[in-house]
Amino acid sequence: MVFPWFTALLVCLTWNAQSSTQSRILGIFGHIGKSHFFVFEPLLKALAAKGHNITVISYFPQKKILPNYTDIDLHGSVTTLEPTGGVTFEDITGGSNFGTARMVVDLGAQDCERVYSHPSIMKLIHSEEKFDLVINELFNTDCYLGIADRLKSPHIALSSHALxxxxxxxxxxxxxxxxxxxxxxxxxxxxxxxxxxQNTLTLLYHKIIYYYISDPKVIPIFKKYLVNSSPLEELKRNTSLILVNTHFSLNQPRPLVPTVIEVGGIHFQQPKNLPVDLDKFISEAKHGVVYFSMGSMIRAETFPEEKRRAFLEAFSELPQRVLWKWEGDELPDKPDNVLTQKWMPQFDILCHPNIRAYIGHGGLLGTLEAASRGVPMIGIPMFGDQFNNMKSMAETGMGLVLQYKDITKNNVREALRAVLENPSYQENAKRVSRAFNDRPLSPLDTAVYWTEYVIRHRGAPHMRTAAVDMPWYQYLLLDVIAVLSIGACAILYISYLTLATVYNLILRTTSKTKTQ
Structure with a gap:
């Protein structure tokens, strides 16, 4: 009697293993920003490690061959932009959120043309290859959804930042x-x-920019390479779900439909041992260490002289040591308590128990890393989502915001004193860390689960809310409000006529009585 049960179990396990290894997944990452790709690279590797066959279109091919992982390298399609290049403070100061949004969507059209015109992509589009799922980033263009449509594959979206x-x-x-x-x-x-x-006007402006300026630029490119493709708006609405690199403990709670999954911290790796020199510098600091980095895009050596000197003079008065990610060959007038390096293993540094504070530009990756390790922050937002990230961080009480225009020696010194000497910042950072890490599954395991869920359920259409298919005036109940308004006006008008009639009757009756 045992043998049939054992055989059935073996067949089920074999079938499950085959269904897993036979899934083919295509990842499309047409944006040249390395930090965007870096967020979801662990997901792609994890899916490959589970036996899925992963094909990845990006500017960042793997340096070593990985099992079940195939790269389609987009290098060669970029002539004026380098995917690993940085920008200066002069490049990004003085802009507005309106200009940022316009720049983002304009870059989307450029990304779209570069990707579709690449020979490897043209070959893929006209091939007979089949994929069980397409994954792409929802950022500055939706034109890659046409590839999912051509391959007749369900697709999910990724967001490396808040929606x-x-x-x-x-x-x-x-x-x-x-x-x-x-x-x-x-x-x-x-x-x-x-x-x-302000928030309402900005939201309307951004939607107008995307729907009426970005999409009209992208659709002709879309149609040029994909004849007889489905309408772009239809493809957008057919997105099965989105994995968002946020978490309510840090990014402020908001309602989410089932197809929006928070996976904040998906890019985290297991902490590694620090290089000997860094470990020695941090471990031997009697009063702890302040870590200072403006991220991978902004080159710190382009700080204007007065801003750079403000930091140096403030740092020189600290009892703490300072680690400064500085891309230049040397930092003029560097105090003895400051160590600079062109590159630093940021997450591994933030994991060290002797890190007392983190000064950063407010990029979401570093902010999530600080939140997960309970490190207080001083945020200096420069562009894009960094303003929202830093406001959210400050609202938790784990840090404060220092505007770029307000950088002076006194302001830097007072900000450092606040986060280093006021115990509430440390306590709030630890509280956020506990809430952030208290989950049934890790961010990466959560992302893997929902990715496979969509494959298992062939796009998971049962998760789609009816709001997706409603006209905007129905979604906003404008038709109901209109009927109620008309009804209220009708009632008021009838009431007015009734009262006027009664009033006139009373006047007539009174007039007759007086006459008699």
Whole structure:
């Protein structure tokens, strides 16, 4: 009697193993920003490690051959931009969130043309290859959805940051500007009238930019390479789900439909041992260490002289040591308590128990890393989502915001004194860390589960909310409000006529009585 049960179990296990290894997944990452790709690279590797066959279109091929992982390298399609290049402070200061949004969508059209014109992509489009799933980033263009349509594959989206304003509609996800701050604004979820007014106008502006400026640029490119493709709006609404690199413990709570999955911290790796020199510098610091990095895009050596000197003079008065990610060959007038390096293993550094504070530009990756390790922050937001990230961080009480325009020796010194000497920042950072890490599954395991869920359920259409298919006026109940308004006006008008009639009758009766 045991043998049939054993055989059945063996058949089931074999079938499950085959269904896993036979899944073919195509990842499309047409944006040249390395940090965007870096967020979801662990997901691609984890899926490959589970036996899925992964093909990845990007500017960042693997340096070593990985089992079940195939790269389609986009290098050669970029002539004027380098995917690993940095920018200066002069490049990004003085801009506005309106200009940032316009720049983002303009880059989307450029990315689209470069990807579709690449010989390897043309070959893929016209091949007979089949994929069980297509994964792409939802950032500055939707043109890659045409590839999923051509391959007749379900697709899921990825977001390396909080949802962009044009992402919510396709999932029917609430995006009420009364309490959900725009990605590009320095606002909390508790706004006064003028902040809500600004937030509403910014949300409308960004949606208009995307739908009426970006899409008209992308659609001709889309149609040029993909004849007889489905309408772009239809492809957007057919997105099965989105994995978002946020977490409510840090990024402020908001309502999410089932197709929006938070996986904040998906890029985390197991901490590694620090290089000997860094470990010695940090471990031997009697008063701890302040870590200072402006991220991978902004070159710290381009700090204007007065800003650089403000930091140096403030650092020189600290009892703590300072680690400064400085891309230049040397830092003039560097104090003895400051160590600079062109590159540093940021997450491994933040994992060290002797790190007392982190000064950063507010990129979401570093902010999530600080939150996970309970490290207080001083945020200096420069562009894009960094303003929203830093406002969210400050609202938790684990740090504060120092505007770039306000950088002076005194302001830097006072900000450092606050986070280093006021115990509330450390306590709040630890509280956020506990909430951030308290999950049933790790961010990466959560992402893997939902990716495979969509494959198992062939696009998971049962997760799609009815709001996706509703016209905007129905979604906003404008038709109901119109009927109620007309009804209320009709009732008021009838009441007015009734009262006027009664009043006139009373006047006539009174007049007759007086006459008699």
């Amino acid at each position: 962009v304003p044009w992402a919510n509609d396709r999932f029917g996800n609430p995006d009420n500007p009364a309490y959900i701050p725009n990605l590009f604004l320095l606002l909390s979820n508790r706004m006064d009238f003028f902040e809500r007014f």
